[in-house]
Amino acid sequence: MNITNKKNLFLIDLSHVIYRYYYTIGFKEGIDYEYKDNQFKILDNGMYKKIFYFVDKIAQLGQVIIFEDSKLVSRNKYFEEHFPNGYKDNRHKRNDELKLLKESISQLFRKYKQPAIKKFNYEADDLIKEAVRVAKKSNKYNHIYILTNDFDLAPLIDDEVTLYRRSPRSNTSHAEPHPYIYNYEMISKSNYESYFKTIGMTKDVKVPYNSILLFKMIRGDKSDNIAGVKGVGAKSYNKFIEQMTEDEIQKFKYYDWTIEAHNKTKNVTYYDYDEIPLEEIKSDEFEVRYKEPKELKELALIIKKYFSTEVAKEIIIKYRGMALNAAYNFNDSEFDRKPIHLNSKVLDLPNFDSSKISYENVISIDLV
Numbered sequence: 001m002n003i004t005n006k007k008n009l010f011l012i013d014l015s016h017v018i019y020r021y022y023y024t025i026g027f028k029e030g031i032d033y034e035y036k037d038n039q040f041k042i043l044d045n046g047m048y049k050k051i052f053y054f055v056d057k058i059a060q061l062g063q064v065i066i067f068e069d070s071k072l073v074s075r076n077k078y079f080e081e082h083f084p085n086g087y088k089d090n091r092h093k094r095n096d097e098l099k100l101l102k103e104s105i106s107q108l109f110r111k112y113k114q115p116a117i118k119k120f121n122y123e124a125d126d127l128i129k130e131a132v133r134v135a136k137k138s139n140k141y142n143h144i145y146i147l148t149n150d151f152d153l154a155p156l157i158d159d160e161v162t163l164y165r166r167s168p169r170s171n172t173s174h175a176e177p178h179p180y181i182y183n184y185e186m187i188s189k190s191n192y193e194s195y196f197k198t199i200g201m202t203k204d205v206k207v208p209y210n211s212i213l214l215f216k217m218i219r220g221d222k223s224d225n226i227a228g229v230k231g232v233g234a235k236s237y238n239k240f241i242e243q244m245t246e247d248e249i250q251k252f253k254y255y256d257w258t259i260e261a262h263n264k265t266k267n268v269t270y271y272d273y274d275e276i277p278l279e280e281i282k283s284d285e286f287e288v289r290y291k292e293p294k295e296l297k298e299l300a301l302i303i304k305k306y307f308s309t310e311v312a313k314e315i316i317i318k319y320r321g322m323a324l325n326a327a328y329n330f331n332d333s334e335f336d337r338k339p340i341h342l343n344s345k346v347l348d349l350p351n352f353d354s355s356k357i358s359y360e361n362v363i364s365i366d367l368v
Contacts, residue, residue, distance in 0.1 A: 006142040008062030009135055009347075012055065013124045014116070015069050016149030016166055018102055021050050027097050033104075038366050040104055045359040048105065052354035057180035058147070059352040066352065067127045068106055068118035074328035074337035075123075078321050083226070096367055103365050112357045115349035121337055122325070125152045129254060129324035130342045132156055137274070138347055147184065150223060152324070154187065155213045155253045163187040204234040206241045214252035217318045226318065229311055240306050248302050255293035257327045257339050262287045273341045290327040290338055292320065 027033070027047055034041045042048065058064055109116035117127050128146060135144055141160075146153050149166045157163050164184040187195050189209060196207035201222075207215055219237055220228030232240075241249070261270045265284035270276045280286075296316055304312040320326060328337040 006140065009141045009144045010058050010062055010064045011128050011131055011135075011144065011146045012058070012064060012066045013128065013146070013148040013153075014066050014105070015102070015124060017051055017054060017147070018098075018105065019149070020166060021047060022098055022101060025050065027101050029097070033100065035100060035365070038364055040100060040363040040365045042104070042359045042363075047101065048108070048357075048359060049354070051105070052357065054180075055352050056354050058178075061178055061180060062145075063141075063347075064115060064352040065131060065346065065349060066109065066114065066116040067124035067131070068102075068109075068116060069124045070118055070120050070122055072123060073121050074330075074335050075321060075326075077330060077335045078328055082317050082321065099367055100365060104363050107363050107365070108357055108359075111361075113350065114352055114354075114357070117342075117346065119340055122340055126325040126340060127342070128153060129156060130340055131346065132161060133256070134342050134344055135347060136160055138344055140347060145178075147181070151212050151216075152224075152322075155210065157187060157189055157192060157210070159189060206238050208241065208246075208249055210253060211241065211249050213254070213322070214249065217252075217315050217322065221322075224322075226322070229307070229314060243306060244302075251295065251299060251302065254324050255295050256325070257290045257292055258294075259339075260289045260291065274344075278343075288338070290329075292327070296320075 025047055029035060030043075032042070032044045032047060034043060055064060055066070106116070106118060108114075117131075119127060125148075128148075132144060132146075135141055144161045145164060146156065146161065147164045147166075151165070154163055164178075164181055164186055167183050167185045185195070192209045193207060196202040196212065201219075202212075202215065205215065205219070215237075216226065218229050218232055218240070219234075220226050259271065259273050261273065261276060262268075263270070263276075263280055263284050263286055266280070296319065299319065300312040300316050303315045325339045326337075327339050328335065330336055
């Protein structure tokens with residue numbers, strides 16, 4: 001396919017867009033909505049139209065796919081077992097108004113067939129990582145853009161992927177290529193290091209390209225309630241980065257959990273999920289195992305080289321919890337999770353179009 005015929009793909013983390021308008025405009029019972037006996041009715045669709053108008057504008061720039069957060073079980077369980085403060089337990093509990101807004105939007109997307117993906121036990125970030133993998137493999141797109149509010153997806157930035165981060169600052173100069181995406185800052189491979197020099201949490205440390213995941217594992221991530229390695233301040237971290245080779249730094253990225261899927265019906269084993277025929281998945285009996293990335297052993301050796309065996313163990317424990325679309329195995333089906341696999345058909349979803357959405361129907365929502 002000629003590059004001139006390729007379009008851009010925009011992957012949107014929906015939660016941060018909802019938060020943006022919710023905390024700016026407000027969403028009040030009796031004014032914007034009614035809610036009684038689990039029945040939700042929209043009284044004023046102004047909030048919805050503002051959110052959807054923003055997405056409509058992006059859809060004019062290319063193909064849009066929206067990703068929604070869901071209740072987490074496995075990742076929360078993992079952090080409870082390994083870290084006393086849990087995962088994101090420092091964040092304020094979401095209020096009912098915000099829950100109602102998010103769930104009503106989610107149901108509107110389902111009812112009116114908008115390109116939105118949501119899966120129980122997966123964050124939007126997990127789904128976006130998998131969507132990037134599928135999109136790259138398809139070779140259908142000129143470029144992939146991700147819209148988000150934090151840096152959890154920054155390790156995906158490369159020659160094919162650029163991140164738009166919702167900016168708390170008034171400067172929007174990085175968003176010039178796409179003027180509709182206002183109040184965002186664009187982080188690409190070319191401006192990666194210079195961008196992180198302007199961010200509070202990294203302004204005093206060296207952040208060469210592709211090192212933000214390494215930084216968060218060593219220095220901690222307050223937004224996710226993850227503590228840093230004890231005794232490693234900005235000065236010692238910079239010394240560590242200076243000693244590392246470029247090849248070592250580039251290894252600290254998200255890797256895929258590998259699959260071993262044995263078709264017991266046909267006595268065939270697959271090591272790539274995309275190679276399993278859909279008809280076999282639907283009809284045959286499989287025994288599936290997932291293995292963590294073999295690269296983790298190499299990452300541990302790199303950390304041990306500069307710190308200690310104990311620090312290396314700590315970093316790998318953090319990696320397993322922070323890695324996107326990871327597998328979790330607790331020998332308990334309630335908490336176990338496999339990586340999600342998106343079919344390439346997700347790329348054929350119709351583009352976002354809010355004109356197809358009606359706001360007149362009553363929606364059933366259970367907040368429990």
